[in-house]
Amino acid sequence: MLLKEEAQVPQSPDDLDAVAVRTWCSLALEALGAEREEIDAINVYPVADGDTGTNLFLTMESAAQALEAVFAAHATVVGPPPSVPLLSDAVRAMAHGALIGARGNSGTILSQLLRGMSEELAQDLAHAESADGADLRRALRRAASSAYRAVAHPVEGTVLTVATAAADAAAGTTAAEAARAAYDGARRALAETTGQLAALGRAGVVDAGGRGLVAVLGALVEALTGEAVASRPRVPHGLLVDDCSTDHADEGGPAFEVIYLLEADDASVDRLRARLDSLGDSLVVVGGDGLWNVHVHVDDAGAAVEAGVEAGRPYRIRITHFGADRVAPPRERVQRAVVAVVPGEGLRELCAAAGATTVLARPGEPPASGELVDAIRRAHAREVVLLPNDADLRHPAAAAAQQVRTEGVRVALIPTRAAVQGIAALAVHEPERRFDEDVVAMTSAAGATRYAELAVAERQSWTMAGVCQAGDVLGLIDGDVAVIGTDVAATARTVLDRMLSAGGELVTLVLGEGVPDGLAEALESHVRKRHLAVDTVIYAGGRQASMLLIGIE
Template identity: 35%
Template sequence: MSPVLDATVVRSWVRATVDALGAVRAELDAANVFPVPDGDTGTNLLLTFRDGAREVEAAEHAEHAEHAEHAEHGAGGTADAATLLAALARGCALGARGNSGVILAEWVRGLAAGLTDGSGPDGAAQALTRAAAAAHAGVAEPVEGTILTAATAAARRALRAASRGPATVEVPVVLAAALAGAVDAHARSDHDLPVLAEAGLRDAGAHGLVVVLRELAVASGAPDAGVVHPVVSVPSGSIDAAGGRPGAPPRAGRAPATSPVGAVRADDENVTGGEFEVMLSLVTGDASAARVRPEPAAALRGALAAVGDSVAVVGAAPLWRGHVHTGSPVAVLAAADGVAGALVSDDGPLGGRGRLSDVQVRRLAGTVTGQRPGVVAVCAAPALVGEVARAGAVVLVPDAGGRVGAGAVRRACDECTPDPVVLAPRTAWAGEPPAHALVAPTDLHVVAALGGLATSAPATPGEVRDVLRDAVAGIRVAAVAGPTDPALDDLLHGAAAGALVTLLHGERVDVDGTREAVAERVPGAEVVVLASGRDDAALLVGVEGGAA
């Protein structure tokens, strides 16, 4: 047994948890019915914690670089527990995926903030309490029967165990008690949350936290912790035909579950808050949170709650990560940008303004458990983001400079099938695009590519790439100043009836004249007008097919 939570325990815990979450990933995905049945809780928990583990590894490497003599002799990492936990929290926050991932990241942040190198039993219990409080605070509308309930139960059991005094209680005993509390909360989650009872399932997020706590207890040397293996389905006979426990009064309007685990479908009508999930980061530079007004996490949480639900915010200065389910990604972007623009600092480097980064949008509605997109698309037109996501891509919105970070691309690719194609302009990267990228110079090229994908049935990643490449090559695009711009004449030259002409315009463009000019010069052409949602006078025109 380890009497303290030291670096050795933390290191072992992090590595084992990545493996353990990977082992239950598919099971938790299949059991995901709350807050929406989109089949990704296990994936989100794994990817979130795995990004945290990568930061821990990076922290270890940094320590080795500073102490070269240790590396030369093959010694273990020299970073202390506080350094490793801070790295874990930072990585989880940056890599948080989905509602469950954001909550787990905030739980980890609270745990890290409450622990110091060599924390004893009382310190461990207090840290678990702080972790539970942080997780609750990060959610706009906490719900019982979820990972939050398991976190609270774990903290209470840990405090009770630690209260017996350090003379008789060691850290492994406290962590074993916390694990038992989380296990009990998970076991009754179907009773706390009616939608779980209807499906005959227990909460996937609570199950995930049990796995995280189990590996922490095992790493500390807690006896018998490794034999804890919760199940997501409710044992036969524990739910009656009305969706409740035997002997309990029936719940009005409830019917027994008929969908097997793994076949749950998230259709438009049962996706609370809308069909899209939006993840984004609010960055305030190096300013201390104490000097930034209004308080960024609360301001972002409130703004997101006004345009969607399943809201969660994780992080601390200088970066917060937000999550929301919404019917309007463009409304989310506007609300979050409003928060960023309103932030001011007494003496920090904000200059009166924060900024958004790492914005990712994906569609929830219509997805089937286990089904993942095969395309990541960079789209700079806010009003098109929803349609691009609806067409089957994970969407990244570039920053004000038109760039997307390598980490954001990697995280988006993690949401997809193996070997996804990344559609993006060459300018999205500081250097050469990655090998799996397909250059789509403008948003109209992205729209054309996904349109081509919608009218074909590629069976392999290679076929997907071929369809997208052909569609990108098949559209001619030019920026035009209006109906009398010679560039429009050049673009339309050779186009004939049957051509598809798309106009993508900013808010300060009077597009009617250009639309009429196209209809006059290419009789029989199909003209589609799309608003970019940007406050500018830019007008892009694209022509596909219909060559004379």
């Protein structure tokens, strides 16, 4: 097939280009955020666990983050005019972000729908700037067919049915016309799902995943036309997920949901599909080119993970026990709680022992705002102090705080930029104090703590301290590279001396996994000899992004 060239095919303002994809992704995230609770409330199939809306939101949030990273990279390119990605680059980034961040059955299928679209647009329009109505229709058709192939046992009356109806209805010269027709077709199909699945009919609801897809397609229409779609389907008055769960509970089903990313070749994944299909149900395997997202419901979670190990390298493994939240007895809200993001298991245990609800930030996998919202709710308190402990989490943390405030919870966000600042804040936390006084004291403690970290350079690059080479040890003070060295201990000593030259009373060291033996003792001895009257405390951080975290109070 010939690729369209810009000179041969003039671009319509209603066609889909990279900027429109970016707008679409942002609007879809906003729509799913607004409708998340309603979608959760009608989640009765395949398991009535009330998380479809949340999973779709988290999946789209990951897609948006990946897309923004591509735009940020292009913005640094020097040259006329302002550089933006090609359409194919934008849709590939969106699909890849959804793949690595996919949550639950619904999120996994959404990621495959986006991947199908990206494959079609990247194949036919690899060097084009935009896609028209015919292009979008082909992309939607490929999205639907690839999602069907990814599901081991497709069922009608689900998001798959809605996706197919959208693709069949899409028609128009421009992408905007095709998107509008697809959205209308999806809405009609969604309304019919109640009569297609017994579980939906008993509950009197439409399919939750299909409802989420309608929201995503509505965002596409708005991105291309600038006009919000008219009205969205509403949840029947008074319906709660608990009202729907009884029927499904009688049907039985696997006890665990298992999800993981998998690096494996196609042949190994084919064998994995057969193995997991024999172990459980709701099997969805999406992805390609060596990277896959695996989702299955099983009774033997260990066997599902072991099957992944036999196929390749599984990671980001998530295992959820169905019904754990539904069967838990209601508990009375506490007055105040602290929610802290922590970079490793060691600090997670430390903060939990101090009474904090923790969110684990795995290396390369910062928590999304939806995870922070869930943690705040899990704390079950009237007042919550949120410690993001990472400068890059300020926006997700602010969004989470704002969302939970609408639910009547009083949330104070302390802008901690490092885990050691969070430790300092947690150390002065006093639940018996007035909320405002406690927040002021914790904020002051965090602000009085300077922070540093040691990391290894992955590539040659320019820094504030000069040029570093791959493998160099970098000492970052307050987020900026201040020291470049070749030896971990020597670099750490230099960083400590620079920070303590401005004074300090307490040094906090958080050791990452794999630091040299004896490093903690050597640094403690160095501080004791060179800086009198300065105490040192040492914590084992476990597996974390930085080999060493340093705090100076």
